[in-house]
Amino acid sequence: MKFSVRRLGAVLRKELREYRRSPFIVVTMALLPLVFLIEPLITIFRIGPSVAASVVDRAVGATFLVLLVAPALLPAVIAAYSVVGEREQGTLEPLLTTPLRREELLLGKALGVVVPAVGIAYVLFAVIQVCARLFASNAAVVSALGQGPHILAEVLFAPLLAGWSIWVGIGISTRASDVRVAQQLGTLSSIPPLAVVALVSFNVFTPSVTLAVVFALVLLVADVVLFRIVVALFDRERLITGARALRTPSGGGQVPPASAVRQIRRIERTGGRDDG
Amino acid sequence: MVAETMTDARGEQPSGKPLALVVDHLTKRFGERTAFEDVSFSVAQGEVFGFLGPNGAGKTTTVRTLGTLIAPTSGSASVAGIPLTSDNGPEIRQRIAIMPENPGLYRRLTVTENLQLFAGLYEQRHAAARIGEALEAVNLTARAGDLCGSLSKGLLQRVGLARALLNDPAVMFLDEPTSGLDPVAAHEVNDLINGLRQRGVTVFLTTHRLEEAERLCDRVAILSTTLRLVGRPDELRERLFSRSLIVETLTPLVAPDDVFNSTDGVESWRPEGASSYVLSVTDPRNSAPHVTRALVAAGADVVSISESRHSLEDVYLQLIDEDPEASQR
Numbered sequence: 262m263k264f265s266v267r268r269l270g271a272v273l274r275k276e277l278r279e280y281r282r283s284p285f286i287v288v289t290m291a292l293l294p295l296v297f298l299i300e301p302l303i304t305i306f307r308i309g310p311s312v313a314a315s316v317v318d319r320a321v322g323a324t325f326l327v328l329l330v331a332p333a334l335l336p337a338v339i340a341a342y343s344v345v346g347e348r349e350q351g352t353l354e355p356l357l358t359t360p361l362r363r364e365e366l367l368l369g370k371a372l373g374v375v376v377p378a379v380g381i382a383y384v385l386f387a388v389i390q391v392c393a394r395l396f397a398s399n400a401a402v403v404s405a406l407g408q409g410p411h412i413l414a415e416v417l418f419a420p421l422l423a424g425w426s427i428w429v430g431i432g433i434s435t436r437a438s439d440v441r442v443a444q445q446l447g448t449l450s451s452i453p454p455l456a457v458v459a460l461v462s463f464n465v466f467t468p469s470v471t472l473a474v475v476f477a478l479v480l481l482v483a484d485v486v487l488f489r490i491v492v493a494l495f496d497r498e499r500l501i502t503g504a505r506a507l508r509t510p511s512g513g514g515q516v517p518p519a520s521a522v523r524q525i526r527r528i529e530r531t532g533g534r535d536d537g
Numbered sequence: 538m539v540a541e542t543m544t545d546a547r548g549e550q551p552s553g554k555p556l557a558l559v560v561d562h563l564t565k566r567f568g569e570r571t572a573f574e575d576v577s578f579s580v581a582q583g584e585v586f587g588f589l590g591p592n593g594a595g596k597t598t599t600v601r602t603l604g605t606l607i608a609p610t611s612g613s614a615s616v617a618g619i620p621l622t623s624d625n626g627p628e629i630r631q632r633i634a635i636m637p638e639n640p641g642l643y644r645r646l647t648v649t650e651n652l653q654l655f656a657g658l659y660e661q662r663h664a665a666a667r668i669g670e671a672l673e674a675v676n677l678t679a680r681a682g683d684l685c686g687s688l689s690k691g692l693l694q695r696v697g698l699a700r701a702l703l704n705d706p707a708v709m710f711l712d713e714p715t716s717g718l719d720p721v722a723a724h725e726v727n728d729l730i731n732g733l734r735q736r737g738v739t740v741f742l743t744t745h746r747l748e749e750a751e752r753l754c755d756r757v758a759i760l761s762t763t764l765r766l767v768g769r770p771d772e773l774r775e776r777l778f779s780r781s782l783i784v785e786t787l788t789p790l791v792a793p794d795d796v797f798n799s800t801d802g803v804e805s806w807r808p809e810g811a812s813s814y815v816l817s818v819t820d821p822r823n824s825a826p827h828v829t830r831a832l833v834a835a836g837a838d839v840v841s842i843s844e845s846r847h848s849l850e851d852v853y854l855q856l857i858d859e860d861p862e863a864s865q866r
Contacts, residue, residue, distance in 0.1 A: 270657065271657025274653075282645040351637075351639040354641055355655075358604055358630060358635040360658065362627060501606050502598075
């Protein structure tokens, strides 16, 4: 049975319906970046017409950092809930009894988090642009915010940074046995890419179209690799029973090789540490 | 091939019907712990098959294994005519439905929205019509727009059954469908299972309610890590318990030995209370007239003569009593 866009779509629709029924989830996603944006916005508005270019760069860099924090940080918590949350509310097992493939489930879940996270990021970006044009007294600020590399970075990095956080979050969610642990670990997942963003925002690297494209490509490859890792981590048996599946070359119905049994028993004896 | 070589331990096979489930020496272990071992049975199409056993006997793990949620450690099986392998998982799941003990519905979504999700997962072409039929089958059309979080447990079970009907499954696994329900709600669910039988759906029912299994199931299997018995409920009773008559007289018999030992068809007897007697007989229906005549001839005032009826519960308890591990789970 092949990958089905219809099944993927069914999962995505379900996710979006759940947000619609619980708008609080999305509203709280948007609140945090709004709070963080207050300070850089005030800074931008207070920059006078004759301020040095380096001050303008720092202010704009800080603004973009916050703008890119949103798609990297916000989906992590929801993504970390995605699988372990279904498991805790008892809805995972019925899903797994259908022909749904793990790739379809995981992509549906990921898209369900990407859509609101990136949507919020783009809306915030638009709000900043409009506010700058209306209220900023320094023309260089308005110009810097509207630069091609900045816009390209926002457009490209928002979904790619969200992708990183989401795949790490879902990966944690497939292995965690507790929602709280998954969400706390998920939050930490957004730190590595943000470190790079911070370096760019504060001009340690000079922002350019080339740098934006290169960094975007690296993130894209990382997202694809992470997706494959998460798919491999998704173990129906473990999720349903809490026990690791003994996989056989042709699936169920055959006795696993003795070496596999010995390996599993050794892992069990050592509490998960594979000393071998 | 498995079906032809079936032994009596798997229970008498309903003749002439193709098999919906064939399980052959299936075993599942989690590390050192054995969930179930060397389980073999078969279920014909359209049969309601009861799967009984104490807590921890391996019933749910068996259902999950046959539903391709977990892989067996050894043995083989075919589900809805498809060999049980991990490669065949999606195909098998397309042709079966599993209703877990907890229906696992999204409480923030309506009944219809829950069913729309699963109709999508089964890639139903005419999802709206199919959902309408499923809701009608479980008498829930009027509650289609209600949030699942607002429904009672009985109604949630019905939504779970409607969900299980969406893909028109060849085999339906119902895991404790009446668990935690009040008698009225349990009765409604039983009526629905009877409805499934009439529609020709093969039902694999795990339950703790033995009277429910006796009433609903064509055959039952009793599992306690290993399969203890498979057969029709009446067969199991006969296999485990000798047939007997219970005689009650107004006053105790003066010489019961003389009365019963010389009566045709009575193999042995024992007193039960002051003026009651339990007679082991070869055939209760043929022996009852002989016993009545012997009692009247002895001048006894007969209050009643009845056949001793053993329920499926008696069979179950007898088997579980014989299993020392079951009481330790």
